[in-house]
Amino acid sequence: xxxxxxxxxQDLRLSDQxxxxxxxxxxxxxxxxxxxxxxxxxxxxxxxxxxxxxxxxLAALAQSLSALGSRLILRRGEAAATLCGFARETGADAxxxxxxxxxxxxxxxxxxxxxxxxxxIALKRYPGAVLKRTDxxxxxxxxxxxxxxxxxxxxxxxxxxxxxxxxxxRLVAPKAWPRSERLASWGLQPHKPDWSGGMAAEWQPGEDxxxxxxxxxxxTRLSAYHDDRNRPDKPGTSRLSPHLHFGEISPAQCWHAxxxxxxxxxxxxxxxxxxxxAWRDFAVHLLVHWPTLPxxxxxxxxxxxxxxxxxxGLTAWQRGRTGFPIVDAGMRELWQTGYxxxxxxxxxxxxxVKDLLIPWQAGQAWFWDTLVDADLASNAASWQWxxxxxxxxxxxxxxxxxxxxxxxxxxxxxxxxxxVPELSLLPADVIHAPWLAPRLVLDAAGVTLGETxxxxxxxxxxxxxxxxxxxxxxxxxx
DNA sequence: TTTTGAGTTGTTCGA
DNA sequence: GTCGAACAACTCAAA
Numbered sequence: 366x367x368x369x370x371x372x373x374x375q376d377l378r379l380s381d382q383x384x385x386x387x388x389x390x391x392x393x394x395x396x397x398x399x400x401x402x403x404x405x406x407x408x409x410x411x412x413x414x415x416x417x418x419x420x421x422x423l424a425a426l427a428q429s430l431s432a433l434g435s436r437l438i439l440r441r442g443e444a445a446a447t448l449c450g451f452a453r454e455t456g457a458d459a460x461x462x463x464x465x466x467x468x469x470x471x472x473x474x475x476x477x478x479x480x481x482x483x484x485x486i487a488l489k490r491y492p493g494a495v496l497k498r499t500d501x502x503x504x505x506x507x508x509x510x511x512x513x514x515x516x517x518x519x520x521x522x523x524x525x526x527x528x529x530x531x532x533x534x535r536l537v538a539p540k541a542w543p544r545s546e547r548l549a550s551w552g553l554q555p556h557k558p559d560w561s562g563g564m565a566a567e568w569q570p571g572e573d574x575x576x577x578x579x580x581x582x583x584x585t586r587l588s589a590y591h592d593d594r595n596r597p598d599k600p601g602t603s604r605l606s607p608h609l610h611f612g613e614i615s616p617a618q619c620w621h622a623x624x625x626x627x628x629x630x631x632x633x634x635x636x637x638x639x640x641x642x643a644w645r646d647f648a649v650h651l652l653v654h655w656p657t658l659p660x661x662x663x664x665x666x667x668x669x670x671x672x673x674x675x676x677x678g679l680t681a682w683q684r685g686r687t688g689f690p691i692v693d694a695g696m697r698e699l700w701q702t703g704y705x706x707x708x709x710x711x712x713x714x715x716x717x718v719k720d721l722l723i724p725w726q727a728g729q730a731w732f733w734d735t736l737v738d739a740d741l742a743s744n745a746a747s748w749q750w751x752x753x754x755x756x757x758x759x760x761x762x763x764x765x766x767x768x769x770x771x772x773x774x775x776x777x778x779x780x781x782x783x784x785v786p787e788l789s790l791l792p793a794d795v796i797h798a799p800w801l802a803p804r805l806v807l808d809a810a811g812v813t814l815g816e817t818x819x820x821x822x823x824x825x826x827x828x829x830x831x832x833x834x835x836x837x838x839x840x841x842x843x
Numbered sequence: 844t845t846t847t848g849a850g851t852t853g854t855t856c857g858a
Numbered sequence: 859g860t861c862g863a864a865c866a867a868c869t870c871a872a873a
Contacts, residue, residue: 504871512850512870595852644851711852750851762865763853770853829854837866 412734420553425571771797
């Protein structure tokens with residue numbers, strides 16, 4: 366019997382993995398394959414933080430497969446050609462995979478389909494990491510949605526996502542295993558310097574880590590999720606995003622586990638969590654139907670926005686040296702752990718785009734490189750939302766005040782203290798605006814503005830006025 | 844076809 | 859100190 370290949374991509378798990386389950390069900394020998402592809406045209410090559418995660422996740426997947434008597438074969442190169450060559454090399458007659466939705470990944474699937482097909486090898490494609498197939502949800506006029514709430518209602522009306530499938534109990538091994546590259550040779554882990562210490566302390570990549578995180582979330586955080594998710598000083602969010610991005614757990618698994626755990630006593634936490642899961646689908650929906658989302662403003666008028674060319678401002682923002690404590694705390698959390706609390710993402714994004722007038726694409730690129738959960742669809746949709754040029758975007762006058770946001774969502778300053786230790790001795794009432802603190806208070810905390818901690822690089826009130834004027838000009842010209 | 848209600852996440856000002 | 863209105867106008871989705 367000819368073997369079949371399971372081409373793993375953004376679905377690095379064994380349970381609720383339809384491609385794997387279907388391949389196993391054939392009874393044929395199964396060859397699991399992962400291809401590192403940095404060269405496909407249009408591909409967004411993974412950033413540094415994502416590569417760190419990928420390396421750990423692939424190691425975990427390989428271990429899980431070996432427990433089933435199987436292996437994970439690793440290859441590198443343009444994925445369509447590499448896959449086709451691999452299929453011929455192994456004599457496989459079919460490739461099973463779960464779809465990915467980035468424009469370049471879809472194009473890659475088409476190329477792979479054609480290349481394999483010309484050798485009589487089938488490419489069997491299953492829905493990827495979404496609750497509902499992205500092509501099934503449409504307005505009554507047959508158009509894709511541009512507003513979230515109707516999208517959410519349509520998603521709910523279409524019924525719950527498919528029930529998760531268990532992992533296959535066994536996989537038939539091929540007579541001889543094909544050659545595999547060594548994971549260590551891919552250089553995914555940083556060295557000289559190794560900046561991954563903060564990430565390793567925070568995360569457990571892989572399917573087991575994903576399941577543990579989900580369990581912990583459901584057990585301790587779901588009931589208070591509606592309120593606590595906005596508090597960066599509390600462990601209120603699910604922190605499932607990197608696991609979901611790499612497909613170590615499926616959104617359907619999260620959905621059904623949460624519904625079961627809530628047990629019919631539908632508290633506010635459940636619906637809020639399910640809506641957050643649906644936001645991932647909405648971002649994919651937008652990217653599929655508007656493939657230029659990561660590059661160009663969804664609202665074309667914003668092409669005329671008078672962006673600033675501010676290299677110094679961008680660097681200060683990236684390094685967490687803007688002089689606004691909540692912004693700096695967020696940017697440093699990102700740098701150290703590969704993650705940033707969602708509320709703080711909005712604050713730092715608003716600061717970059719509206720206070721500094723730096724193009725949202727620059728912020729998107731930085732997040733792409735530094736986030737362990739960097740996801741093309743969510744990243745692009747969210748940056749455009751903050752910038753005001755996206756689908757269902759924030760109104761132009763919504764400009765976050767970094768001081769009041771800090772006081773509201775980090776009232777004791779615990780989050781700032783954790784990531785901006787040079788301010789840790791400041792009392793809570795001034796920690797979000799140290800320039801307002803009396804000299805004596807600063808001295809007592811060992812803070813000298815401009816020396817131990819930067820002076821604010823901009824006056825927010827002035828910046829706000831400037832942004833409103835710029836935004837008004839864009840819409841007036843339209 | 845036309846109409847109508849609604850639209851993730853905010854801030855500021857003045858009564 | 860609290861509270862409601864203003865901040866624009868537009869576009870979407872559905873009736």
